[in-house]
Amino acid sequence: MKYAGRMEGMQSSEIRELLKLTAQPEIISFAGGLPAPELFPVEEIAKVTTDLLAKEGRQLLQYATTEGRPSLRAKIAKRMADKYHTEVDPCDILITTGSQQMLDFCGKLFINPGDVVLCESPSYLGALNAFKAYEPKFIEVPTDDGGLIPEELDKILSTTPNCKFIYVIPDFQNPTGRTWSMERRKAVMEVVNKHNLPVVEDNPYGELRYEGEILPSLKSLDTKGLVMFLGTFSKIFAPGLRLGWVAAEHSVFEKFVQIKQSADLHTSNFDQGVVDAYMENCDLDQHVKEIVALYKHRRDVILQAMEDNFPEGCTWTRPEGGLFLWLTFPEGVSALKVFNKCIEAKVAGVIGDAFYPNDKTDRSMRINFSNMPDERIIEGIQRMAKAIKEAMA
């Protein structure tokens, strides 16, 4: 069979093979990004689903509108105002099959082969893969501990044609765990406004803040309708249901609706109803509080374990929220060598190289801390420390 040219550009088989290794049994894996299943509100979901089916089962199981369940869109708009200080009209919210689907749609809406997509360096692997299907050129914008560096963005935009959008995760970034400062947010929006650059603001972890004050979303600072805000229920409710959303300027929203119709008609009406009923009848805020308390504790445990075990020269970020931190090995140490030693020692993270679209070799590893009990975190970090020391020897 003769496939389309775009298939060649999709994820490198090398990274795929490395990721497969992390899924072997007996491995303590910090490679995933899974929520803690012990917190899923299973009983409440059973209760609201039973009630919902009794109340509106026939409508719930039928085809539905592409835009999404109206009462859920309204609740999302309210939540964006309450939690992200971001005022959005419910009519500008499209409910999607997880926020991963919106990454695919952004590629589809904007990218002609050869067009430029900008992203933080490093950036989220799943987004890069989604965009790759549309054959862009990636330009990585340098970052530091404060987030994206606006001057660097301005330089690139001033000299590069066909920049279609920038993809960013300002809060608890994947993979680094970093959060953009208030100053950076304002400065980036100034640059973006100057060049009329569309912005895909991915915010899967925003509500999972363990310290400090919530910062305004780029969307809330947007005066020109340039920002598309991507949200999800995967981290505050449950990822098995595949529910995300985009809030975008209305003409852009309409394009996404058109794409959505061809892509899967609409998001599961059953799943939309279940989340809507849960938000109506249960206490999502309280639930998120419990998630935050547990993940904050696990972050503290992993940071202490790294402090206690990792050799001199290793550095890592101390995220204020989210699911990930970013571990960097001393200069001269090969991350691939560490990765292989880790697999031998039955522990895994995701090798940093995976997060650079332009085949960069890095000295880093992404570490997830949301999904394991304390003793397993500590055991895993001890194994990893041993592997790092072996690779350094």
Place this chain on the structure above:
Amino acid sequence: MKYAGRMEGMQSSEIRELLKLTAQPEIISFAGGLPAPELFPVEEIAKVTTDLLAKEGRQLLQYATTEGRPSLRAKIAKRMADKYHTEVDPCDILITTGSQQMLDFCGKLFINPGDVVLCESPSYLGALNAFKAYEPKFIEVPTDDGGLIPEELDKILSTTPNCKFIYVIPDFQNPTGRTWSMERRKAVMEVVNKHNLPVVEDNPYGELRYEGEILPSLKSLDTKGLVMFLGTFSKIFAPGLRLGWVAAEHSVFEKFVQIKQSADLHTSNFDQGVVDAYMENCDLDQHVKEIVALYKHRRDVILQAMEDNFPEGCTWTRPEGGLFLWLTFPEGVSALKVFNKCIEAKVAGVIGDAFYPNDKTDRSMRINFSNMPDERIIEGIQRMAKAIKEAMA
């Protein structure tokens, strides 16, 4: 914002506007393709969902594998053998977010801009729209009452470069309601084998047969791994859950898995579990029998009403199954004029033009008969008869 070139090729705004008119309140609409909601097994779904959440809630609500729930893939393989005489390895089955998603994936996997996609003339609007996002040229293969005409296909393939696949619905086609004869199936597979042409066999209605014997799927006649079989739970269970599947040769399956991972990670694990548990604990066969009995009755009611009311010169198909029939007006009568008269008379079908990818003006209308009680079908057909007569006057 500057969108990608592919957005220009997506569904014509003219057809979109016409479709919107059919959704007005007070209209008796034969335009949709909705299952009868009164048959949805609401109580059983509530029961199995409660049990399932109690048994494996934490796993059910978590991220899951891209390929799909293993026990559901096994059940689908068994059902394809039992109902479609089609032997498939469960490892070659990918579960998708409705079968609409697979239409998008076929476009993504195969089509470079300018490549040729073949389809029956006319063909399913939703498929054509999904493919259009990848900028193909469409070549429509002539059809008659027996289905696709193999000699015409052979002629086209012998003279046309870059034919990437053919999209077909051999059973109770959308929009015509026609079913390919056994001879045609064999003859088309011979042509396809001769030219090594991949085949997308869409089979959403196969189990909804009201008379005659089930005919073998193209997939079951496939000796070269060319056929991708698309199935769905939307018509035999419930469309609100968005559950479809593809069965394809393993190397093609693997490509679809890769595409699926970028598109939405995996299909709702919750929805997959619910259908799986329903199939495990309830009687899907009995449920399908009830659907078949009701739709057969409604088909008979609409055929009789058309016989009783439509003016001389109108013709229509008499489908052996599925949800649709194809109404053709007498020569010289404009379908657009009929359509507009219908809207005035508060009744609607889908104008035939919508089902031709290459802007053909037709004298036909697609009529759905699955979704309304008898008296509403009769009232709707009477209104439509009046509208046709006015347009003919």
